[in-house]
Amino acid sequence: MRRSKPVLKAVAAVLLAGGICSIAIGAVAGCQNSTNKSKAVATNTNTNRADGLAAWDQVYSVLTHPRCINCHTATNFPQQGDDRHRHFANVVRGPEGKGVAALQCMTCHQESNADSTGVPGGHNWHLAPLSMRWQDDNGNIFSKTQLCQALIDRSKNGNMDAAALLKHHTEEPLVHWAFAPGVGIDGKARTLPPLTHQQLVEATRKWVEAGMPCP
Secondary structure, three states: OOOOOHHHHHHHHHHHHEEEEEEEEHHHHHHHHHHHHHHHHHHHHHHOOOOOOOHHHHHHHHHHHHHHHHHOOOOOOOOOOOOOOHHHHOOOOOOOOEEOOOHHHHHHHOOOEEOOOEEOOOOOOOOOOOOOOOOOOOOOOHHHHHHHHHHHHOOOOOOOOHHHHHHHHHOHHHHHHOOOOOOOOOEEOOOOOOOHHHHEEEEEEHHHHHOOOOO
C-alpha cells in the first residue's frame, strides 16, 4: 500500500524528532557523566593535596626539631642543645662541613654515641651543606612554606628527587641518629623529635605520593 507524501513527511518528522531527542538526551547524559567525572577528579586532587599538606606538617615538625635543625644551619658553625646554642670550643664548618684541621667533627664524634662522655656519634658526622640550610642568616627557622620549597629544590637539597628524598629519610644514618641521640654531658637523655622514625618515613611517603605540595 502506497502512502501519500504528506503521511511520509509526517512519519519522517516524528522519527527525526525522536532521533534528535534521543541524541540530545544522550548528549546531556554524557555531559552529566563528564561533569561528574571532572568533579571526582577535582575532589580526589584536593583530597590528595590536603593529605599531602597534613603529611608535610608532620615532616616539618621533625626537620625543625633541634636534633635535625642544629646541623642544617646557615652559620659557619653547628649548634647544640635544645636551645640551639653555638657549638663549644669554637668549632667551625670547614670547607666540607666536617670541621677544620685539629677540630674535625670525627675527632670527637665517633661511629656511635659515647654515653660515658655525652658526645653524640654517628656515621660520617658532619654539618649539612649551606645549600641545605633550613635557617635564615639570623638563625630563624624557615617557615613551613620556605622549608618545603627549599626541600623540593634540587639545587638546594643535594640534587635529590622525590624517591631520593624518601630514601634519605629512610636510610641515612644521621637521620636515624636523631631518633636515638643518646645522653648529654649531664647524663640526661636528649629530647626526641615528635615522631618516631617510622612515622617520619610514612609521613614523607604520603607527602611524596601527594606530589610534595607546599603550603
